[in-house]
Each structure stands twice: as C-alpha cells, then as structure tokens.
Amino acid sequence: MNSSRLGRLFSVTVLFSLLIAACGPSASSSGGKHLDVIATWSGDEQKSFLAMVKPWEDRTGNKIDFESSRDVNALLTTRIQGGNPPDLAGLPGPGQMAQFAKQGKLVALESAVDMSAMNSQYGQNWVKLGTVNGKLVGIFIKASIKGLIYYDPKNITSTGVDFSTPPKTWDELMTDVNTIRQKSGQTPWCIGVENGAASGWPATDWVKDFFLRQAGPTKYETWGAAQEPWNSPEMKTAWQTFGSVVNNPNLTYGGKNYVLSTSFMTAFDPMFQSPPKCYLHHQASFITSFFQHDFPNLQPQTDFNFFGFPDINSQYSGAQVVAGDLFGMFKDSPQARDFIKYLTTPDAQKIWVKRGGAISPNKQVTLDNYPDSQSKQAAKLLLAASPPEFDAGDLQDNALQTAFFQGIVQYIGNPSQLDAILNHLEQLRTSGA
Structure with missing residues (x-):
C-alpha cells in the first residue's frame, strides 16, 4: 500500500470546511465555485497537494475544500450511502475504485481529459489500471516505487x-x-x-x-x-x-x-x-x-x-512492485472536469515532484524536475522496472x-x-x- 492507504479515521478540514449538497459545487464569495475533495494526505503530503492545486485555483477563481482522512474508503462509503458524495476524491486503490465504478458512483472521464495525451504521456498500463468495464474512471496523479x-x-x-x-x-x-x-x-x-x-x-x-x-x-x-x-x-x-x-x-x-x-x-x-x-x-x-x-x-x-x-x-x-494515487469524480460539473484534466498535466504533477516525496506517472515530467539525486534514482527505478507490477493488495x-x-x-x-x-x-x- 502507498501513503494513500488507510488508517485511523481523522479529518482535517483545510480552507473552509463545507458540506457540499448533492446538487453540485457551491459558490465562493469571489464568484468561483467550491469543489469538495477528499483524500488521504495529511502533513507534508497535504501541503504538496494543495501547492499542486493552487495554480488551478488562481487561474479559475474556484476553490478546493480539502478533507483528509486516513480511512478514506470508510469516509467515502459513508458519504455515498448518505447521499452526499464529494465532488472528487483520492481513491483508496484500483480494487476499491472498481467497486465504486460497478455501483455506478464514478463518472466516466474520457470526455473530461485529453485521452490522446493520456495514452501518450502515461502509457497503456497506467490508463488500464484506471479503467473499469472499458470506461476510464480513475487517473493517477502520483506514483511510488515499493520495496x-x-x-x-x-x-x-x-x-x-x-x-x-x-x-x-x-x-x-x-x-x-x-x-x-x-x-x-x-x-x-x-x-x-x-x-x-x-x-x-x-x-x-x-x-x-x-x-x-x-x-x-x-x-x-x-x-x-x-x-x-x-x-x-x-x-x-x-x-x-x-x-x-x-x-x-x-x-x-x-x-x-x-x-x-x-x-x-x-x-x-x-x-x-x-x-x-x-x-x-x-x-x-x-x-x-x-x-x-x-x-x-x-x-x-x-x-x-x-x-x-x-x-x-x-x-x-x-x-x-509499484503503486500510485488515483483520483476519481463522483459529481459531474464543468469545474470538476476542468480540475481533473488539470491534475493529469505535467505542469500540475511537476509541482509535487519538485517538492519531494512523489514520482510522476506522466512521462513528460522529466528527471530534471526531481529535487535531488535520490528522488531521481527512485524515478529511474520506476521507469526501469521490468516488469512493473502494481501493488497486488490494492487490486x-x-x-x-x-x-x-x-x-x-x-x-x-x-x-x-x-x-x-x-x-x-x-x-x-x-x-x-
């Protein structure tokens, strides 16, 4: 399992902690929209994700309301059963992603992202891992090498x-x-x-x-x-x-x-x-x-x-053995589509990579973006893995x-x-x- 995996349930609300109604994103005081996002990251990982998000917020005027939980699967299940899913979420893994997709809870992403860029920049394996029953429902925003x-x-x-x-x-x-x-x-x-x-x-x-x-x-x-x-x-x-x-x-x-x-x-x-x-x-x-x-x-x-x-x-x-952190969309909106498309880009993923603690699955994030020789070495190992085998537990x-x-x-x-x-x-x- 990677850092996105699970643990004790604790919630940290960042920016404004809002309960988002099922009808869609709420308006911010600046005229933009709020997107409700749940993921596992806390501490430095949370700071890196929010740094990754900021250019999108600045460009669009929209805001991400981020909630952290180390038991993100339990929180997502509770929110979905209560009729109040988040707009988007960092998913616990491909196995749980498939369960949500088969329940009809995840939005297909083919029309939200640039599939041509996805296939060329990510490669077939990463796209396949985010696909259920022929539909792309999850995108990887960072990866890690295990062992x-x-x-x-x-x-x-x-x-x-x-x-x-x-x-x-x-x-x-x-x-x-x-x-x-x-x-x-x-x-x-x-x-x-x-x-x-x-x-x-x-x-x-x-x-x-x-x-x-x-x-x-x-x-x-x-x-x-x-x-x-x-x-x-x-x-x-x-x-x-x-x-x-x-x-x-x-x-x-x-x-x-x-x-x-x-x-x-x-x-x-x-x-x-x-x-x-x-x-x-x-x-x-x-x-x-x-x-x-x-x-x-x-x-x-x-x-x-x-x-x-x-x-x-x-x-x-x-x-x-390799692993990665998936993102999926539970509520369809123009803002959510634009945000998830942004997350797939090399410009977005470079931000976390440069801060350390992440490897990008996007091949256009080159080694010169990694902050030190050790992180470059880890990225090289990921690229050289033959074969790269995704974490079997997360499947x-x-x-x-x-x-x-x-x-x-x-x-x-x-x-x-x-x-x-x-x-x-x-x-x-x-x-x-």
Missing part, C-alpha cells in the same frame, strides 16, 4: 558494511544484516505496522516483495486478479520468509509488541537516533517526506539512502484487502496461526465476500 531498503550511510559504515555496491540477492543482504547485528550489538531492522483501521498494510508490502521475487510475475499478476489461492505453497513461503525477519527478536527492533503498536509514520525514528537502535527500514519511496518531517535536518544521500529490494530468484530479476476488493491487513497483524502476533489465516483468506476469495 526500497532505507539506511543511514554513516551508521552503516560504522558497522563495516558497505552499501555503495548494494546487495544483489536476499542472501547477500542477510549476510550484511548479520554483520550489522554482530558489529553494532543492535537489531538491524526497524518495522512498524500500526495505522489505525488499516494496521498491517506495511507488513503486507513485505509479503508482496517476497511473493513477486520467489514465485514470479505471472503468479503475482494472478494474485492481483484474485485468481491465486491464498493457501498455495508459494504464498505460505512468502509469509514465512517475512516471519523469519519480523518474528526474530535478534533482527527486529522492539519485538512484535513494538512492531504492532508503532505507526508506520514513525517506525524509522530509531534509525536516526544517536546512537541508532536499528539500521534498516523497508518502505516505499513516499516515506522520505516522513523522514524529513520528523528530522528536518536530514539530507538525502548524506543522512539517508536506499537500494532496491534484492533478487531472490534470478530469473525474476528486474521485477518491481483486491475492500473486504479481502482488509482481511489481508488483519491477517498479517494476527500472524505477527501469533505465527502458529499462519495456516488458519491463509485458509480464511482463501475462503473469502472463493466466496467473493
């Missing part, structure tokens, strides 16, 4: 490990992990999976990385399409490989109680303390904005760096994704329950619940 291993170069060097040439295989990485443990006397990994109602999603990202690199892209795509048995030997192996890290008190800081109770937004903090209490953190590229929120003086490359998740089976080298429907989150929390707490957890997930898949 990155972050570290503090100075602290790593003090253990005698050299990541200037990153480990190419999981076995090589685990050799380095054991060296870090022996030389520092500390646990190498810092992991935190708490995120309110969506607690567990950071741990599911580990399983996706292992499954892709152990079972391969074909099975991974079958899983994303909800056609792969959850209790298959390959799936069980991926969970157990993650378990060999998270359930090993010599490898993971604080043990399972810390992992389960610590927010993903602060799980990395011990890595930057002096002296460090852990040395490695697994997360997607968006996490750098959280690093610099908690530690404003940190500088990319000098104070934090990363390498991609290493290979496990060499025949699947180059495969990479599931809401019930199955939620059960995945809950199941991995249960597994961290009690690994002996793995068979029961996987059988339950498989039962949900086959029942279509």
Whole structure:
C-alpha cells in the first residue's frame, strides 16, 4: 500500500470546511465555485497537494475544500450511502475504485481529459489500471516505487558494511544484516505496522516483495486478479520468509509488541537516533517526506539512502512492485472536469515532484524536475522496472484487502496461526465476500 492507504479515521478540514449538497459545487464569495475533495494526505503530503492545486485555483477563481482522512474508503462509503458524495476524491486503490465504478458512483472521464495525451504521456498500463468495464474512471496523479531498503550511510559504515555496491540477492543482504547485528550489538531492522483501521498494510508490502521475487510475475499478476489461492505453497513461503525477519527478536527492533503498536509514520525514528537502535527500514519511496518531517535536518544521500529490494530468484530479476494515487469524480460539473484534466498535466504533477516525496506517472515530467539525486534514482527505478507490477493488495476488493491487513497483524502476533489465516483468506476469495 502507498501513503494513500488507510488508517485511523481523522479529518482535517483545510480552507473552509463545507458540506457540499448533492446538487453540485457551491459558490465562493469571489464568484468561483467550491469543489469538495477528499483524500488521504495529511502533513507534508497535504501541503504538496494543495501547492499542486493552487495554480488551478488562481487561474479559475474556484476553490478546493480539502478533507483528509486516513480511512478514506470508510469516509467515502459513508458519504455515498448518505447521499452526499464529494465532488472528487483520492481513491483508496484500483480494487476499491472498481467497486465504486460497478455501483455506478464514478463518472466516466474520457470526455473530461485529453485521452490522446493520456495514452501518450502515461502509457497503456497506467490508463488500464484506471479503467473499469472499458470506461476510464480513475487517473493517477502520483506514483511510488515499493520495496526500497532505507539506511543511514554513516551508521552503516560504522558497522563495516558497505552499501555503495548494494546487495544483489536476499542472501547477500542477510549476510550484511548479520554483520550489522554482530558489529553494532543492535537489531538491524526497524518495522512498524500500526495505522489505525488499516494496521498491517506495511507488513503486507513485505509479503508482496517476497511473493513477486520467489514465485514470479505471472503468479503475482494472478494474485492481483484474485485468481491465486491464498493457501498455495508459494504464498505460505512468502509469509514465512517475512516471519523469519519480523518474528526474530535478534533482527527486529522492539519485538512484535513494538512492531504492532508503532505507526508506520514513525517506525524509522530509531534509525536516526544517536546512537541508532536499528539500521534498516523497508518502505516505499513516499516515506522520505516522513523522514524529513520528523528530522528536518536530514539530507538525502548524506543522512539517508536506499537500494532496491534484492533478487531472490534470478530469473525474476528486474521485477518491481509499484503503486500510485488515483483520483476519481463522483459529481459531474464543468469545474470538476476542468480540475481533473488539470491534475493529469505535467505542469500540475511537476509541482509535487519538485517538492519531494512523489514520482510522476506522466512521462513528460522529466528527471530534471526531481529535487535531488535520490528522488531521481527512485524515478529511474520506476521507469526501469521490468516488469512493473502494481501493488497486488490494492487490486483486491475492500473486504479481502482488509482481511489481508488483519491477517498479517494476527500472524505477527501469533505465527502458529499462519495456516488458519491463509485458509480464511482463501475462503473469502472463493466466496467473493
């Protein structure tokens, strides 16, 4: 899951907090219209989105009334059931997007955006992911690359490990992990999976990385399409490989109680303390904005760096899990159409990219727009991924994704329950619940 994924329900109203009636956008005092927008972003991510929005507001005289919720799916469902959907929203993922589209809640966007530009600038895969039953209902405004291993170069060097040439295989990485443990006397990994109602999603990202690199892209795509048995030997192996890290008190800081109770937004903090209490953190590229929120003086490359998740089976080298943030329209209006068209443009997406913490899926946002060498490196990884595999968890429907989150929390707490957890997930898949 990416930063747009879920968590405890909290709402922050920015600008003017208005309840928008079902009839459409309300008028502002300046004569423009207000659009009601819901998305998951808070903190620095929210600031970047609002910076992205401002040129459109200045040009049109319209205003975006933004509401943030880490459990955006629950908020959207409640608003829709109450007959008061937002004008537009950042969608939880392609799986939930498809559910809303099949319910007839999303507006088709082909006539709102420039499809010729979309197809040439985004490429077929990103357009396809926003399409349900032949209709474009979601557009990606930013992307992230998953499965990155972050570290503090100075602290790593003090253990005698050299990541200037990153480990190419999981076995090589685990050799380095054991060296870090022996030389520092500390646990190498810092992991935190708490995120309110969506607690567990950071741990599911580990399983996706292992499954892709152990079972391969074909099975991974079958899983994303909800056609792969959850209790298959390959799936069980991926969970157990993650378990060999998270359930090993010599490898993971604080043990399972810390992992389960610590927010993903602060799980990395011990890595930057002096002296460090852990040395490695697994997360997607968006996490750098959280690093610099908690530690404003940190500088990319000098104070934090990363390498991609290493290979496990060499025949699947180059495969990479990616994710992205979708936008959809729930109320059709000229203002909403103009806004969503603006969001697809390179001029709009450059704004967030230049502020950091985002990769643009629009190929016309060139590397010189990225603020530092590290963000350029992440963007290159996304472009070079072969094949790029979209987050399989975000492709599931809401019930199955939620059960995945809950199941991995249960597994961290009690690994002996793995068979029961996987059988339950498989039962949900086959029942279509």
